Structure formats: structure tokens, C-alpha cells
Amino acid sequence: MSSRTNARFEDLLVLAHDLADRSRAVIRPYFRKRLDVADKGGPKGFDPVTKADQAAERAITRLIRERAPDHGVIGEEYGAQRPDAAYQWVVDPIDGTRSFITGVPMWGTLIGLLHEGEPVLGVMDQPFTGERFWSGKRGSHLQEAGGRARRIRTRACPRVKDAVLMTTSPDLLEPGAETEAFLRVKKDARMTRFGGDCYAYCMLAAGFVDVVVEAGLKSYDIAALIPIVERAGGRMTTWDGRPATEGGRIVAVGDPALHEKVMKLLNR
Known part of the structure; x- marks a missing residue:
């Protein structure tokens, strides 16, 4: 090889x-x-x-x-x-x-x-x-x-109010802007669960979770998950819309129609 x-x-x-x-x-x-x-x-x-x-x-x-x-x-x-x-x-x-x-x-x-x-x-x-x-x-x-x-495959969920949101822990978000951005998504989502790590992204790919929002990730936290999510039908970027490969602040959605709506909440 x-x-x-x-x-x-x-x-x-x-x-x-x-x-x-x-x-x-x-x-x-x-x-x-x-x-x-x-x-x-x-x-x-x-x-x-x-x-x-x-x-x-x-x-x-x-x-x-x-x-x-x-x-x-x-x-x-x-x-x-x-x-x-x-x-x-x-x-x-x-x-x-x-x-x-x-x-x-x-x-x-x-x-x-x-x-x-x-x-x-x-x-x-x-x-x-x-x-x-x-x-x-x-x-x-x-x-x-x-x-x-x-x-x-991911599932259809074009509205934030119908979405299941996950993050590993709110403690991993910086106080201030990062936490406030996450809470805006959490307030509008149907349900929020914590503690997922890589499992949350796989549950999104399998159609059980709709949004994952995290921050402070490294490339080794996310590189393997990008093709799993995207080839299942989802989308994954940084909070400012760049490729997620290097980590940082990450948003993953199962329904691509949800991406722009979550991004607006994160960047309000």
C-alpha cells in the first residue's frame, strides 16, 4: 500500500x-x-x-x-x-x-x-x-x-424546535460567548442530552440525534467522525462554517436544512 x-x-x-x-x-x-x-x-x-x-x-x-x-x-x-x-x-x-x-x-x-x-x-x-x-x-x-x-442514515429534522441536541459537557464550553451560544440552541431545541463524546455523533449518523454542538476539540476528536456523519446524510462544520477537520468549535446536524438555523443561533 x-x-x-x-x-x-x-x-x-x-x-x-x-x-x-x-x-x-x-x-x-x-x-x-x-x-x-x-x-x-x-x-x-x-x-x-x-x-x-x-x-x-x-x-x-x-x-x-x-x-x-x-x-x-x-x-x-x-x-x-x-x-x-x-x-x-x-x-x-x-x-x-x-x-x-x-x-x-x-x-x-x-x-x-x-x-x-x-x-x-x-x-x-x-x-x-x-x-x-x-x-x-x-x-x-x-x-x-x-x-x-x-x-x-440521519433523519429529517428541519426545525430546531423538533431537534434532539447533544454535547459532551457544558463544562467544556468557555464561560461567556461559547456558553451563551450553546444555551440559545438548547433553549429552542426539543430536548438536550449530555455525556456523548464520539457516541453522540454516531447516534446522529444513525438517526437518533439531530444536533451536536461542541467546542475545544482537536483534530483527533473529530476527523474520524466527519465522514461517518456526512456519508450518513449529515453536515459538520465549525461554528463559522469552515471545514471541521482541525477541530475547534464544532456543529454537526443530521438534516442539512437545520445547519443554517443552528448557525444563526450560535452566531447571533
Whole structure:
């Protein structure tokens, strides 16, 4: 597999699934076990990391080095390798470590792939429930534990007042403008739920959630989720309408007709 000759999507997707299988085997034995939790947040606030995060990223990186040595890797725990490569794997071994360390299964492994900066595929794997979400070439899919894969789609919801809104935590929004913008959307939405991390975006892709609004995200928090959401029929941008690939303030909608309405509330 070489980035000098545009790799076939099918081969890249096989590798992505193999990376998810490898990381699942590493992570699963750690969940709901007593773990030492380190804090890498410093003055910015508590940002937990465990041996499971680190071991999974190392396992993913080793397999990329074996199977696609000319590809780059951008990981949450160990940073960037080969940043000049055309293909970049963007990895968050446990997105939702706070949920992980509290025994709540609202977390997942994110494995995204950029080609020359553009998201081309993404996988969200949940080792405990056995679920896996991914973007195919033209659609998005879910395989539940022990089940057959099926295509997933977002649902129609053109009005904010009918929308189910999610965000991971209001504590992750900066006081002032960010919080006030989120509360404007929350006030108009039908219902708001918290605690989703990557799971919220996958539930949006599967047609159970209509809007996700977040801030302070990094590329490894979002790159894998963009193709899953968009190939299921949704739309994802920053709050000011730019591509979401680098993270920051993110808005995702299941119904593209909802995007402009949510953006107006966020930027009022």
C-alpha cells in the first residue's frame, strides 16, 4: 500500500478495520478494572489518560508501520509521525476517557484517515458493546455485537424546535460567548442530552440525534467522525462554517436544512 499511487479505498478500509480490531483487543481487558489515572491537563484542567489509551495507540501505530510505512500518524497520546505524508491516520485511542474511567460505556476508539488534508474514511469502535460505526465509500454503516452490518442514515429534522441536541459537557464550553451560544440552541431545541463524546455523533449518523454542538476539540476528536456523519446524510462544520477537520468549535446536524438555523443561533 503506497501513498505515491492513490491507494484503493477498499484496501484502506480493510486496514482501518484491522486497526480497530487490534485496538479493541488491547483496550477491552482494561475497562471496568481499577486503573491508575494520570492527569495530563495541567493548569488547563483535568485531562485523564490511562495505560489503555497509551497501549492502544502504540498498537495502532505499530500496525500502520507494518502495513503502510509511508503513511503518517497523528495521535492524541504520542503526537505526529511523518507529518509530510499524503495519508495521515488520525487516532484517538479512547475518545471519552472520563467515561472510561467511571465505567460508563459512552466512549470509543476513533480511527480517521486524511488524504492531503481531506477526510476519506473514519471508524468509531466501541470494544465493550461490540459496536462499530464506519464510513464506506458512499454511505455509513453500523455493525452491532454479533450482528450483520447495516447502512445507517440521519433523519429529517428541519426545525430546531423538533431537534434532539447533544454535547459532551457544558463544562467544556468557555464561560461567556461559547456558553451563551450553546444555551440559545438548547433553549429552542426539543430536548438536550449530555455525556456523548464520539457516541453522540454516531447516534446522529444513525438517526437518533439531530444536533451536536461542541467546542475545544482537536483534530483527533473529530476527523474520524466527519465522514461517518456526512456519508450518513449529515453536515459538520465549525461554528463559522469552515471545514471541521482541525477541530475547534464544532456543529454537526443530521438534516442539512437545520445547519443554517443552528448557525444563526450560535452566531447571533
